[in-house]
Amino acid sequence: xxxxxxxxxxxxxxxxxxxxxxxxxxxxxxxxxxxxxxxxxxxxxxxxxxxxxxxxxxxxxxxxxxxxxxxxxxxxxxxxxxxxxxxxxxxxxxxxxxxxxxxxxxxxxxxxxxxxxxxxxxxxxxxxxxxxxxxxxxxxxxxxxxxxxxxxxxxxxxxxxxxxxxx
Amino acid sequence: xxxxxxxxxxxxxxxxxxxxxxxxxxxxxxxxxxxxxxxxxxxxxxxxxxxxxxxxxxxxxxxxxxxxxxxxxxxxxxxxxxxxxxxxxxxxxxxxxxxxxxxxxxxxxxxxxxxxxxxxxxxxxxxxxxxxxxxxxxxxxxxxxxxxxxxxxxxxxxxxxxxxxx
Numbered sequence: 001x002x003x004x005x006x007x008x009x010x011x012x013x014x015x016x017x018x019x020x021x022x023x024x025x026x027x028x029x030x031x032x033x034x035x036x037x038x039x040x041x042x043x044x045x046x047x048x049x050x051x052x053x054x055x056x057x058x059x060x061x062x063x064x065x066x067x068x069x070x071x072x073x074x075x076x077x078x079x080x081x082x083x084x085x086x087x088x089x090x091x092x093x094x095x096x097x098x099x100x101x102x103x104x105x106x107x108x109x110x111x112x113x114x115x116x117x118x119x120x121x122x123x124x125x126x127x128x129x130x131x132x133x134x135x136x137x138x139x140x141x142x143x144x145x146x147x148x149x150x151x152x153x154x155x156x157x158x159x160x161x162x163x164x165x166x167x
Numbered sequence: 168x169x170x171x172x173x174x175x176x177x178x179x180x181x182x183x184x185x186x187x188x189x190x191x192x193x194x195x196x197x198x199x200x201x202x203x204x205x206x207x208x209x210x211x212x213x214x215x216x217x218x219x220x221x222x223x224x225x226x227x228x229x230x231x232x233x234x235x236x237x238x239x240x241x242x243x244x245x246x247x248x249x250x251x252x253x254x255x256x257x258x259x260x261x262x263x264x265x266x267x268x269x270x271x272x273x274x275x276x277x278x279x280x281x282x283x284x285x286x287x288x289x290x291x292x293x294x295x296x297x298x299x300x301x302x303x304x305x306x307x308x309x310x311x312x313x314x315x316x317x318x319x320x321x322x323x324x325x326x327x328x329x330x331x332x333x
Binding site for chain 1: 204209211226230234235239242248251252254
């Protein structure tokens with residue numbers, strides 16, 4: 001059995017190590033290109049980002065009032081995507097800014113950007129949504145966290161490269 | 168039978184096998200922490216799957232947990248502050264086992280996000296296998312905690328220097 005009195009010193013040292021690791025982790029997060037902005041939830045950027053599921057995105061798709069933005073790489077976008085979506089890669093930021101500038105006409109209209117990437121494991125949609133809000137292009141930006149995989153799993157229309165060739 | 172007993176006694180006291188296990192577990196935790204640090208958003212999503220922490224704490228957990236794993240792993244493999252590092256890894260493993268067991272009981276099935284081994288084709292979907300593996304790692308970390316001697320470690324080198332200077 002572990003003697004609790006003997007445990008005291010290692011436990012104290014462990015607490016110091018954990019505290020040091022937390023400081024290092026938060027510092028690394030600040031320097032990370034895709035790190036979290038550890039700000040309160042009241043931050044206006046966060047209030048403007050709205051997470052919706054594929055079914056809600058489909059309603060916006062059917063209404064035609066939303067512009068779908070695919071944040072995956074151009075090659076992935078060419079292979080498949082939501083019909084009518086624009087491709088604005090979520091990273092690097094310079095590519096995102098160039099693509100936003102190239103499509104600035106669309107953002108000047110009263111449209112709701114619905115941003116998506118491949119699925120739960122990607123975060124480029126989050127990066128682009130933050131960028132769009134910080135640029136002040138829209139009142140709200142919608143993210144589909146489930147991405148194209150959730151959209152496809154629900155049987156909603158997906159543009160495929162092969163289909164285009166046969167058409 | 169005596170051979171097995173003596174071997175286990177040797178490992179529990181601290182020999183080359185103990186050192187190997189210490190370095191291996193240290194490297195495993197370093198790998199795990201490093202992989203999670205590269206993709207904090209992906210790791211936050213995995214923590215979210217467990218449904219234990221409130222959503223607003225997920226970014227903080229995703230930013231700090233990997234660095235704890237990384238630092239504890241580095242200390243273990245280098246053989247410095249072995250006892251506290253073993254205590255941290257053991258605590259992390261207890262938390263992992265509890266979280267996985269809870270979600271298994273809820274009927275959930277997802278990648279546990281433990282050691283990022285999926286990229287090597289090793290399934291880490293939560294289940295009895297993952298719990299057994301973490302329990303085995305926990306047993307090893309407890310052996311490391313209780314071991315009296317740590318060969319091939321900074322602590323052993325420092326002790327040798329200290330004794331020479333006496």
